[in-house]
Amino acid sequence: MATVEQTPTGPGPGELVPTHHDDPASAAHATHTGVANAKLAMWLFLSSDCLFFGAFIATYLLYRDRPGQTGPTPQDIYNIPFTSVTSFILLMSSLTMVLALAAVQRGDYRRFRIWILSTALFGATFIGGQIFEFTEFTRKGLNVDTNLFGSSFFILTGIHGTHVLIGIVWLVSLWGLSMQSRLSQGDSERVEIAGLYWHFVDVVWIVIFTVIYLLPK
Amino acid sequence: MTTVTRSLPKTVARPLPLRRPQSTTGFWSWFTTIDHKKIGILYGATALVFFVFGGVEALLIRLQLAGPNGTVLTAAQYNTMFTMHGTTMVFLVGMPLAVAFGNYFIPLQIGARDVAFPRLNMFGYWVVLFGGLFMYSSFFLGGAPNGGWFGYTPLTSTPISGGALPGMGPNFWCVGIAMLGIGSTTSAINFIVTILNMRAPGMTLMRMPVFTWMMTVVAFLTVFAMPIVTAAMIMVFFDRNFGTLFFVASKGGDPLLYQHLFWLFGHPEVYILILPGMGIVSEVLPVFSRKPLFGYSVVIFSGIAIGFMGWGVWAHHMFATGLGPVAISAFGLSTMLIAIPTGVKIFNWLGTVYGGAVKLTTAMLFSLGFIAMFTLGGLSGVLHSIVPADTQQTDTYFVVAHFHYVLFGGLFLGIFSGFYYWWPKVFGRLLNETIGKWNFWLMLIGFNLTFFPMHILGLTGMPRRTYRYPSGMGWDTMNLIETIGAFIIALSVLIFFVNIIYSTKRGKVAGNDPWDGRSLEWSIPSPPPAYNFAEIPVVEARDDWWHHKYTEDAEGRLVKLPSGGADDGEPAEVTTTGATTTNVAVASAGGVATIEPVAHDDGHGIHMPSPSFYPLIVALGLPCLGYAAVFTEKLWLIPGLLFLLFGIFAWGLEPGTES
Numbered sequence: 001m002a003t004v005e006q007t008p009t010g011p012g013p014g015e016l017v018p019t020h021h022d023d024p025a026s027a028a029h030a031t032h033t034g035v036a037n038a039k040l041a042m043w044l045f046l047s048s049d050c051l052f053f054g055a056f057i058a059t060y061l062l063y064r065d066r067p068g069q070t071g072p073t074p075q076d077i078y079n080i081p082f083t084s085v086t087s088f089i090l091l092m093s094s095l096t097m098v099l100a101l102a103a104v105q106r107g108d109y110r111r112f113r114i115w116i117l118s119t120a121l122f123g124a125t126f127i128g129g130q131i132f133e134f135t136e137f138t139r140k141g142l143n144v145d146t147n148l149f150g151s152s153f154f155i156l157t158g159i160h161g162t163h164v165l166i167g168i169v170w171l172v173s174l175w176g177l178s179m180q181s182r183l184s185q186g187d188s189e190r191v192e193i194a195g196l197y198w199h200f201v202d203v204v205w206i207v208i209f210t211v212i213y214l215l216p217k
Numbered sequence: 218m219t220t221v222t223r224s225l226p227k228t229v230a231r232p233l234p235l236r237r238p239q240s241t242t243g244f245w246s247w248f249t250t251i252d253h254k255k256i257g258i259l260y261g262a263t264a265l266v267f268f269v270f271g272g273v274e275a276l277l278i279r280l281q282l283a284g285p286n287g288t289v290l291t292a293a294q295y296n297t298m299f300t301m302h303g304t305t306m307v308f309l310v311g312m313p314l315a316v317a318f319g320n321y322f323i324p325l326q327i328g329a330r331d332v333a334f335p336r337l338n339m340f341g342y343w344v345v346l347f348g349g350l351f352m353y354s355s356f357f358l359g360g361a362p363n364g365g366w367f368g369y370t371p372l373t374s375t376p377i378s379g380g381a382l383p384g385m386g387p388n389f390w391c392v393g394i395a396m397l398g399i400g401s402t403t404s405a406i407n408f409i410v411t412i413l414n415m416r417a418p419g420m421t422l423m424r425m426p427v428f429t430w431m432m433t434v435v436a437f438l439t440v441f442a443m444p445i446v447t448a449a450m451i452m453v454f455f456d457r458n459f460g461t462l463f464f465v466a467s468k469g470g471d472p473l474l475y476q477h478l479f480w481l482f483g484h485p486e487v488y489i490l491i492l493p494g495m496g497i498v499s500e501v502l503p504v505f506s507r508k509p510l511f512g513y514s515v516v517i518f519s520g521i522a523i524g525f526m527g528w529g530v531w532a533h534h535m536f537a538t539g540l541g542p543v544a545i546s547a548f549g550l551s552t553m554l555i556a557i558p559t560g561v562k563i564f565n566w567l568g569t570v571y572g573g574a575v576k577l578t579t580a581m582l583f584s585l586g587f588i589a590m591f592t593l594g595g596l597s598g599v600l601h602s603i604v605p606a607d608t609q610q611t612d613t614y615f616v617v618a619h620f621h622y623v624l625f626g627g628l629f630l631g632i633f634s635g636f637y638y639w640w641p642k643v644f645g646r647l648l649n650e651t652i653g654k655w656n657f658w659l660m661l662i663g664f665n666l667t668f669f670p671m672h673i674l675g676l677t678g679m680p681r682r683t684y685r686y687p688s689g690m691g692w693d694t695m696n697l698i699e700t701i702g703a704f705i706i707a708l709s710v711l712i713f714f715v716n717i718i719y720s721t722k723r724g725k726v727a728g729n730d731p732w733d734g735r736s737l738e739w740s741i742p743s744p745p746p747a748y749n750f751a752e753i754p755v756v757e758a759r760d761d762w763w764h765h766k767y768t769e770d771a772e773g774r775l776v777k778l779p780s781g782g783a784d785d786g787e788p789a790e791v792t793t794t795g796a797t798t799t800n801v802a803v804a805s806a807g808g809v810a811t812i813e814p815v816a817h818d819d820g821h822g823i824h825m826p827s828p829s830f831y832p833l834i835v836a837l838g839l840p841c842l843g844y845a846a847v848f849t850e851k852l853w854l855i856p857g858l859l860f861l862l863f864g865i866f867a868w869g870l871e872p873g874t875e876s
Contacts, residue, residue, distance in 0.1 A: 031414035037333040040414060044406045048440045055448030055478055059463065066469040145460030148469050155455060173866070182870075 042193045046200045049163075053204050056156040057211055063148040065217055071146040074153075077137055078213055086129030087209050090164075093122035094202045097195045104178075107185040113178050116191070119198065120171040123164050130161050153212065160208055163201045170194050235867065237875060238828040241747065249828035251335035252747055256342050257321030258643065263346055264313035270353070271305035272710060274298045276703055279667075283700035285688035295684035296363040297386065301352075303366030304390065307490065308397045309349045311624065314632050315493035316341070316404050319432040321643060323408060325738035325745065326426045328417025328754045333410040335826040336868065337403050343836030344400030351840045352393035358847075360384020362393075365682065367483065370464035370475040374456035387457060388847040391450040396839050398443040398450075405439035408432055417737075419756035423517070426736040427510060430517050431496030434524040438485045438492075441528075446482035449475055458849055473538055480531035488527040490624060491591075492520060494631025495562060498584045501638050502566055504732050505581035506573025507775075509760055512565045519558035519565075526555045536604050537611040545604050552602035559595055563588060578732075579653030583634035586661050590626025594619060597672065612682070615675025621668045633660070633713070640720070641727030645743045649724060652716040659709035666702025670695035735760040748823045827875045835864030 031037060064074060100115035134154070142150045174194055177183040183190065238249040250256065278298050281287040290298060324332055332338050355361045363386040364373035373390070375381035412433050416425070425433075453475065455461040462468040464475055503510045510516060532540060532548040540548075566588050575581070597619040601607045610616055633656070641647045679692050686692055725731075730739040737754055738745075740762045758764045767775050838860030845853035 032416055033413050035414070037410050037414055040410045041334065041337075041406050044409055044440055045402075048402055048406075048444050050444075051441055052444035052448055055445050059448075059452070059474065062471065062474060063463075063469070068469050144455070145462065148462050151455070151461035151463055151470075155451070155461065159451075173869070 036189060038193055042196050060152040060156050063152045066148050069147040072140055072142040077140055077142055080213055083213055086126050089122050090126040090202055090205055093119045094199050097198050101191050101195050104191050105188045109178055113175055116171055116175045120168050123168045127164055167198050167201055235830050248833055249830055251339050251826050251828055253320050253324050253332045256338050257317050259342050260313050260317035260320060264310050267305050267309035267349055271302050271310055274302040276707060279700040279703040282696050285686055285693055287685050292684045297361040300362045300365050311490045311628055312401055313345050318635055319408055322738055323429050323432055325749060326429045326736050327420050328737050329415040330749050332407050333415060334407050336829050336832050338407050340832035340836055341400045341404035343833055347836055347840045348393055348396040351843050352389055355389035360386045362386040362390035367479055370472045374453045374464045376457055385847055391454040392843045392846050395447045395450045396843055398447045401439050402443045405436035408436040417754050417756055424756055424759045427499035427516055428496035431492040431520050434520050435489050435492045438489050438524055442482045442485040445478055449478035476535050480534045484531040485527045488523055491627050494628040497631045497635040498587050501580050501584040501634050502569045504734050505576045505578055506570050508569055508573040511568030516562055516565050519561045522558040530555055533601055536607045549602045549604050556599045563592055579650055579657055580634045580637035582657045583630050587630040590622055594622025594626055610675060612680055613675035614671040614679045614681055617681050618668050618671035618675060641731050642738055642743045645727055646720050646724030647727050647731060648716050648720045656709050656712045659705055663702045663705030663709055667699050670699050735763040737762055748825055824874050826873050831864045831868035834860055
C-alpha cells in the first residue's frame, strides 16, 4: 500500500478489468466485475423491480378466482385476440430497441433515431391499446372497486403501464439528445441502459400476459 | 466501425439550466455536496435528530405507563406515539445510521475515492430527510400515523369514512414508507456497485473488512425487501382512498395477505438493521484485542447465510394468525436454524477477545455490551421459534423486550461503539473517554432497567400497545422501574451529546491512527482529504494496514516494522505520527500532481466529482407528489412533476465532473 508504485500489467485475481467506458466524468475507468457501474446499477434496480411486480402478480393469482365475487369475471371480459396484438407490438419494440442500440454503437445516428423513435411509437401503441382496454372494461362494469379481480387487475396492469410510460419518455429523451447531436457513439452505454429497462418491461409483460390472460381457470 | 468519435466534446457543454455550484466549503456547500464523507455526516446528524424525536416519543410512552391508569396521553395520542416511535427508530434512525457509517467508511475501507454514484448518493440523503419531515409534518396536517409501525390491515386500509382509524395518519404513513424505500434502495444499489466494482487493486472480496461485507449483505437485503413493502403500501393506500378491495374481508379480500407482504419485507428488515451493528463490532473487537478477527471467513459466510435465511422466517411473526400446522412447523424450524449462524458469530467474537491484549476503551465496552445484550435478545428470540410459547407471548411485552434487546442492545450499542471508534477519523478529535464511560455504563444500566422487566411483565400477561393498565395486576412496580430506566437512557444520550460538544473543542487530536487500527481508513489523515487516498492503495493482505505496521518473529510474537512502511524499502509518507507532513504530501498531490495516483486517474491530478443542485431538486419533487397522494389533491402534482422532470433532465445532461 502506502508508497507502492504499481501499474497493473494484466488482470490477475482481484485486479481491475478495464472496460470500454470513456466517460471522463466517471472515476471508474475499470471495474472489478467487468460490468460498467451504471449498467450494474440498472441490473440491480431491475432485480428489485422483479419483486415489486412479483408482489402484485402474487396478489392477482391469489385473488383472481376467489369465490363469492360479484361483477365481471376474467372469462366475461377479456378480449384475448386484441390484447395479443398489442402484446405482439410491445414485443416487437424490443427488436427495434436492439436495432437502435446496434446503430448507435456503430455510429449510424440516422438509423438510431429511426429505430429509437419506432420503439417509442410501438410502446405508445401498446399504451393506447391499454387505455382502450381499460375503457372497455369499465364500460362493461369492471372497476377497481367492483371486485377483487378488478382491484388486482387494474393495479397490476396499471403499474406495468406506468413503467412503459416512463420508458417512452426515456426513449424520446434519447431521441431528442440525438437530434441535438448530444448523443454520440461513445455514449452508447446510455442507450444500452435504457434498453435494459425497456427489455425488462417487455419481459414482465410476457409474464403478466401469460399469467393474467392466458392461464386458464 | 470505430472511426466516428464523439461529435461534441462534453467540455464545450451547452449552458445548463442552473450554474454549477462550485464551492466545496461553507454552509451552502452542504446542500450541493456529493462527497461521500460529507453525505455520511449529514445522514448521521439527521438520524441523531430523529433519534431524539423517537426518544422523546418513547419517554412519553414510558411516562404514560409509569403507573396504573396513566393520564399523560390520551388513547389516540398514545397510538400516534408508539406508531411514530417504531417508524422513526426503524426507518429514520436505524437505517440512516447504518447508511451514514456505510457512506463514510465503505469507500475508505475498500480504498476508493468515492462511491459509484455520488449524486445518487446525495439524492438518497435528501429523500430520507424529506421523507422524515413529510411523515412528521402529519402532526400539523391532519393527524400523525396511528396504526402501528407494522400498519396491519384492515385497520389501516379501511377508508376514513369506515371509521377504523381517524385522521390522515395512515395516508402519511403509506406514502412516507414508500418514499423512504426509494431513498434506501438508491443508497443500497450505490453501495453494491461501489463494493463490487471499485475496490482498490488487490482488495479481493475475502480481504474486505467485515463491516463492508455486512453492508454488502444489508444492501442486497434492502434491494430485494423494499419493493415488497412498497407494493403493500400501494395496496393499502388504494384500499383506503380509491375503494380497491385488497384487504376487505367482506368482499373476499384477505387481510392476512398484507401481513405476509409486510413481514416478507419486515423480517429481512430486522437483519438490515442488525447486520451493520454486527459489522461494526467485528471491526472494533479485533482492534482493541490486538488480534485478527477469529474465523474471518466464517463470520462472513454466517452473515451471508443470515442474509439468505432471513427470507425464510417471516411467518414467525404470524404464528397466532392460524396458518396451519405445516406452515408453522416449517417456519418454527427455519427460525431455529437461523439462530445457528447468529450463534456462530457470537462465538467468533468471543474467540477474538479470548487471549487478546484487551483495551477497555469506550468503543470496546459498547462492543462487549453488544455481545452480551444481543445474546440475551437472541435467546428470547429463539424462544419464539417454539410455536406454543410464541402463541402465548404474542402481543405481550415479552415481544417488546425481545426486539429491544436485539435492536437497542444490538444495533444501538453497536452504533455507539462505531461512534466512539470512528469519531476521531471523521472529525480529527477523539471523544472523551471518561465521559464515554459514563455514557456506556448509564446506557447499559438504563437499558436493562427499562427492558428486562418487560420479559416478566410479558410472561405475566401485560399486553403491548395498550395505553393504560389497571392497578392490582402486579405490574405497577416493574413499570415504574422501566420508566426510571428509560430516563437513565435519556440521560446517557444527553451525556453523549455533551461529549460531542466537549470533544469538538477540547478533544485530543487523533492523528491518523489513534487506535493502532487494522483497515485502510486508518492509513490516511483524520479527517480524510476530499479525495481520500493521495494514491490508490495496493492491497496485499487481509488487515492490510496492520501488516504494514507489524510482522511476526519466529515465535509468532508481534514485531513492529521499523518505518511502518511496506517491505519495498521506501519510507511511508503516511505514518501514525505527523498529520502535518502528510498534509504537505497531500497538498502537492492535489495541486501539481507530483505523486501520480496509480489507478482511477490518467495522471491529470485527481478528478473528483463536482457538486450538484439536481439531487436536491429531484428529491424536492417527492414530498410534493406525496402531499398530492395524501390529500388526493391534484394541484400538488404540478410542483412535484416540475421538480422531478426538470431535475432529472438537468441531472442527466450534467456531467459528473467539471474538468
